[in-house]
Amino acid sequence: MTRDSFSAVTGRAAAGRIAAGLASFLAILLFAMPSHAASCSGMPKQITFANWAAAETATAAEVTTSVAAFEKANPCIHVKMIAIPFADMVSQLTVMTIGNNTPDVMEFSSGMPQALAAEGALADLRPFVDKALTSDIQPSMLQDGEANGKLVALPLSLTPHGFWYNKGLMKKAGLNPADPPKTISVLTHDIELVKSKEPNVFPFAMMTSKGAYTVVVMWPWLLSARSGAGKKSHEAPRCSRQARDRGDHARPALVRAPPDRLDGLHVTQDPDRAVRRSRPAVAQDLGARRLS
Amino acid sequence: MPRIWALAAYRDVLAYSAFPTYFANSVIVNVTASLITVLLATLAGYSFSRFPIRGKSALMLGILAMQMFPSTVLLIALYVLFRRFDLLNTYTALILSYITHGLPFSVWMMRGFVDAVPIQIEEAAMIDGCRRSGALSRVVVPTMLPGMVAVALFAFLSGWNDLIWALTLTTSPAMRLIPPGFVLTYVGQFETYWNQLMAGSVMVSVPTILVFMFLQRYLVQGLTAAAVKG
Numbered sequence: 001m002t003r004d005s006f007s008a009v010t011g012r013a014a015a016g017r018i019a020a021g022l023a024s025f026l027a028i029l030l031f032a033m034p035s036h037a038a039s040c041s042g043m044p045k046q047i048t049f050a051n052w053a054a055a056e057t058a059t060a061a062e063v064t065t066s067v068a069a070f071e072k073a074n075p076c077i078h079v080k081m082i083a084i085p086f087a088d089m090v091s092q093l094t095v096m097t098i099g100n101n102t103p104d105v106m107e108f109s110s111g112m113p114q115a116l117a118a119e120g121a122l123a124d125l126r127p128f129v130d131k132a133l134t135s136d137i138q139p140s141m142l143q144d145g146e147a148n149g150k151l152v153a154l155p156l157s158l159t160p161h162g163f164w165y166n167k168g169l170m171k172k173a174g175l176n177p178a179d180p181p182k183t184i185s186v187l188t189h190d191i192e193l194v195k196s197k198e199p200n201v202f203p204f205a206m207m208t209s210k211g212a213y214t215v216v217v218m219w220p221w222l223l224s225a226r227s228g229a230g231k232k233s234h235e236a237p238r239c240s241r242q243a244r245d246r247g248d249h250a251r252p253a254l255v256r257a258p259p260d261r262l263d264g265l266h267v268t269q270d271p272d273r274a275v276r277r278s279r280p281a282v283a284q285d286l287g288a289r290r291l292s
Numbered sequence: 293m294p295r296i297w298a299l300a301a302y303r304d305v306l307a308y309s310a311f312p313t314y315f316a317n318s319v320i321v322n323v324t325a326s327l328i329t330v331l332l333a334t335l336a337g338y339s340f341s342r343f344p345i346r347g348k349s350a351l352m353l354g355i356l357a358m359q360m361f362p363s364t365v366l367l368i369a370l371y372v373l374f375r376r377f378d379l380l381n382t383y384t385a386l387i388l389s390y391i392t393h394g395l396p397f398s399v400w401m402m403r404g405f406v407d408a409v410p411i412q413i414e415e416a417a418m419i420d421g422c423r424r425s426g427a428l429s430r431v432v433v434p435t436m437l438p439g440m441v442a443v444a445l446f447a448f449l450s451g452w453n454d455l456i457w458a459l460t461l462t463t464s465p466a467m468r469l470i471p472p473g474f475v476l477t478y479v480g481q482f483e484t485y486w487n488q489l490m491a492g493s494v495m496v497s498v499p500t501i502l503v504f505m506f507l508q509r510y511l512v513q514g515l516t517a518a519a520v521k522g
Contacts, residue, residue, distance in 0.1 A: 052476075052481060055476040055477065057477070057485070058483065082463040083463070083465065084463075085475045085476050086481040088459060095371050095460055096371075098371070098372070099372045100372075100375070101371075101380070
């Protein structure tokens, strides 16, 4: 399990507003939907929520439903969504911060809280967050939301990562599609089997298009898995902050790694290029759906 | 070549996205901005060409220098300004920003076009009873119409293809223009919907292709006139 998204709260809002917004927002997203609706005597207070999830096809419905439920449960608060593309999140929030127009709540991914905290855009959440909540979150995940000794972001969701596999290809290679690999050693064995029977097929593919994300999540997992680390499911291998800072240099080095380290997984060249030149056997999302 | 030919992506763009809204917004903003840019650039170009202005060269250089600033530098300043005047999320902000972006180059182009129109024609019109405004509108403007079309097209296209200004100055879905609308809808954190993105791009290209087809003659004439003086 890897922490993928954060919510963070701006530093410009008043403390009460932050507390109300954050506590209620997290309550709705992290715990349970309240079953009863309250009423509001005055005009609802508006909080702005900058995110990319509400604009994307895959996540829009869930986020819109969650926010609608939140507003129903908290009729004194109206959430105004600000959709920003994922790739432009930091630059747009930086401009908004400079323009003294920082959103009240923001969705972040890895590294973003620290970038925005450096702009002075984020409030310390510790005074407003229930200890029961923080004690329920893995310490390493909380640490990723810290900047300059402040807790500026909290995990919004946990994103499990898994394999998509091609049943037709497995059948063709003499493997049982109903019993996919469950350990790295079996996976390695099956990959080698597929490769021996279908030399033109790349039996294993992983996302490499999002550089920083890949370095933080994918490559450490792959290397740890190969070296036998992270055997327990809750000990998902992670990159240290220092390693993340070195991320830009780490990936090419890994791609050029000697065959004895990665050869078992047939990642002997840049997977991006390999996939572009040939139809991938297993790919993320669209490719996997198309092939299955 | 595609293995399967289908129009499903076009249907998705038209039926299941806010493309019509983005398209309408883009047309409103860019047509208005280009018309105002042409009007202002024509008047400024005419003034710089015909009137003795103290420090004319320095002013023209100053206008040119404005074109050299990276747009991101202007972006933050304009964002702060528009927020102060409560203009964010309005057509006004987008139109003003595109005029700001396109005007310096347009003034330079229009000055070149006016320079190319012999002043004697204008003087003859004034001898025949025209005021200066009449000579401008009845004699100079028709003569340099190709140049004005070229400037209008330049202003239109620079706004039509812009992402960063439109993305920054608008946050409401109802105010989005085509480029940010497409990025928000089809380019996700983990997935890019290439089919719909390409289908939308084709549809977005059609108006510009049509405009070029019909106005190509004017555009070539205008650009040539600006390049060759006398």
